[in-house]
Amino acid sequence: MEGLPVDDASAGGLLSWPQAGGVLFLRARDGWPLHQRAWPGLVCEQSFKPEADALQRSGLVLAADDDDDERRYPLVLVLPPRQRDEARALFARALARCAPGGRVVACMSNNEGAKSGETDLARIAGPVASLSKHKCRVFWTAPLQGAADAGLAAQWRALDAPRPILDGRFVSRPGVFAWDRIDAASKLLAEHLPADLSGHAADLGAGYGFLAAELLARCPGITALDLYEAEARALELARHNLAGAGARVALGFHWHDVTAGLPQRFDVIVSNPPFHAQGRADRPDIGRRFIAAAASALRPGGRLWLVANRHLPYEAELDARFAHVRTVAQQHGFKVVEAVAARSAGESHEKRVKPGNR
Incomplete structure (x- = not known):
């Protein structure tokens, strides 16, 4: 996953891939980084049909329509959209799907609100670390025990409601x-x-x-x-x-x-x-x-x-x-x-x- 600092610990990644519990990838998009090696337990979620079809053609696992929204993952990856309210709702949802002690990792293009995205994630999750590369910014939380600001997370989760x-x-x-x-x-x-x-x-x-x-x-x-x-x-x-x-x-x-x-x-x-x-x-x-x-x-x-x-x-x-x-x-x-x-x-x-x- 280009830009995301996730790999086996032995390969020198900044963050290690979970050995159990699976990984949820919200707004996942297909690309060569997903084919560099096996990513055990990876479940992709994508609401845009062309991207969902591309993931499926590549043999990646897509979350089912009736996916258990209560399931928690030790690692949640996110590619947030440019629209800020939609992105904030997605950050809040990522936190809700993150297991105790897990992390949320996000990546955005610099020209599509990466700095604002990093600030927003820190507001509801607490301090984040970041890395800039390939005109993108990747940022990730510390191990979490829920949202740092639960009230704000609930407000942002509601931003996606019709x-x-x-x-x-x-x-x-x-x-x-x-x-x-x-x-x-x-x-x-x-x-x-x-x-x-x-x-x-x-x-x-x-x-x-x-x-x-x-x-x-x-x-x-x-x-x-x-x-x-x-x-x-x-x-x-x-x-x-x-x-x-x-x-x-x-x-x-x-x-x-x-x-x-x-x-x-x-x-x-x-x-x-x-x-x-x-x-x-x-x-x-x-x-x-x-x-x-x-x-x-x-x-x-x-x-x-x-x-x-x-x-x-x-x-x-x-x-x-x-x-x-x-x-x-x-x-x-x-x-x-x-x-x-x-x-x-x-x-x-x-x-x-x-x-x-x-």
């Missing part, structure tokens, strides 16, 4: 995309959804469910809706937020990596694709793979309604995979696009039409 937002219309939680607001791009797409969309629909990258809820409210012809979301913490919220619609339409909720393709066919797909992975750099390849997945999953004549930042280069992918493509709106740095799947194998592609040229 809570009402937008005057109670939805519930959300820190760390989910646009967690405490309506994302401007999704709002723009919702405002342009035509009322005649009908049939079996899908929302790719559904988040906490805003766009799916708007699709159902604006398009009475939708008879079934499947939500695909890679972040399990967001999907749980979407399930809650759309519970009231289940009496009118058939709903499906899927913890799924859309870039791997879709398992069924649809009449309508809506999407505000992510264009970052777990870093800050633009990843337009993710959006292009969302477009490819949508094109393969649409029935003949099916319609994709997509929103994206105007600078993202999706046009070539759209033109290559759809028979008709038009830019419906460009506003506030975003673009809304409708793309229609071919009705037959021989249907030709139509020249892109922009607003004002139709």
Whole structure:
């Protein structure tokens, strides 16, 4: 585990790997350090589907959905997220999963809040040691007998609890995309959804469910809706937020990596694709793979309604995979696009039409 000062004591590591009791790795990510040698007793937990799939492909043990949250480990490893409330909740949870006399070890990139993370862990766990390497900071507690500040730990643990937002219309939680607001791009797409969309629909990258809820409210012809979301913490919220619609339409909720393709066919797909992975750099390849997945999953004549930042280069992918493509709106740095799947194998592609040229 690059950056984490954990190894066999005989190998010169600053901390020794437990001989019994197992090790819990919260927000684990696959990488070469996990393959340098065997890590006996390692259990990985990851709520982001692409990372969870990568861990599983590497043969690493993933915590089950019904994992006993009361089990304690002599060592808990953590890769905290950038969002501070979410990270604080994760630190508090790590402490709660740590056995008496155990340690919590965390690692963060310097440009993603490592110094703040170290300060936060020390606030609830007591003094920590640290080491900087590879533009990251790793920090770890002394042997613990619970949280140094139990009250603060309880407060921080509650930071991850779903809570009402937008005057109670939805519930959300820190760390989910646009967690405490309506994302401007999704709002723009919702405002342009035509009322005649009908049939079996899908929302790719559904988040906490805003766009799916708007699709159902604006398009009475939708008879079934499947939500695909890679972040399990967001999907749980979407399930809650759309519970009231289940009496009118058939709903499906899927913890799924859309870039791997879709398992069924649809009449309508809506999407505000992510264009970052777990870093800050633009990843337009993710959006292009969302477009490819949508094109393969649409029935003949099916319609994709997509929103994206105007600078993202999706046009070539759209033109290559759809028979008709038009830019419906460009506003506030975003673009809304409708793309229609071919009705037959021989249907030709139509020249892109922009607003004002139709």
